[in-house]
Amino acid sequence: MAVMDDAPRVHAETRAQWRTWLIAHHGTAESAWLVSWKKATGRPAISYDDAVSEALAVGWVDSRPRKLDDERTMLYFSPRKPASAWSRPNKIRIEALREAGLMLPAGERAVEAAVANGAWTVLDEVEELIVPDDLAAAFAEYVDAEDNWNQFPPSARRGILEWIVTAKRPETRAARVHETARLASIGERAARWQPKRDGR
Known part of the structure; x- marks a missing residue:
């Protein structure tokens, strides 16, 4: 829990902002909390699908959510473990990222590792x-x-x-x-x- 508590908080209101942070830090950061405005605030907020997709592009994956305050929530992201099983929704996201030319080398390496060790098909x-x-x-x-x-x-x-x-x-x-x-x-x-x- 201490590792999660110490993770940096990234305030990204758009997919582009989140992608920019991930590209710059995915190779050095151990994890991060993506901070988003709650829908009721009317403030700009990245969608769950976009947030997860950009994380997959660099070989990261989402984990648990947490309330930050009355107006903001957080979602925890960290590098995907090689043996972590791949769900169908995330496989579909990978296909969409590839078609859009948004996959990055780290993300492709995560997929290659999963294919090699069976994690890609276990589910x-x-x-x-x-x-x-x-x-x-x-x-x-x-x-x-x-x-x-x-x-x-x-x-x-x-x-x-x-x-x-x-x-x-x-x-x-x-x-x-x-x-x-x-x-x-x-x-x-x-x-x-x-x-x-x-x-x-």
Whole structure:
């Protein structure tokens, strides 16, 4: 948390301003908070999509948001970890950046690393809501698990599948698979993916 607290705050009202800062600092800064005006203020503010797109262009990625004050919010950005899985929306953003000629060498290197280590495709089946073999086998061990699973909202199923496939160790994945099937059998989602009270 200290690293996040110490990160510089970048007040950028336009995509161009954010891009200029990223080009100048992405190779030396460890992270940054992008500060934006809340919509209710009527002040200029960069959109979430534009902010994330420009970060991807230099190999950075967004993380958690935070309230700064009554009029401003912040979104945390840092260099993408090589093994970090790529979501479909970010892949689409990469395509758009390339078509517009906005990708930079650092961003291309991040993509190349992900393609090489498998992080680029690890979520492909997750995006299609394909149940992996080990989870299907676990469902078979619990009454009603599969039927209840299929009634969960797509967003919940996607989140749980991502949680499973991004496990770093086989034993961690096995535990998550078991927990998912066990809870599904009683109509509950894996604890990590219970709906959040703030609607996020």
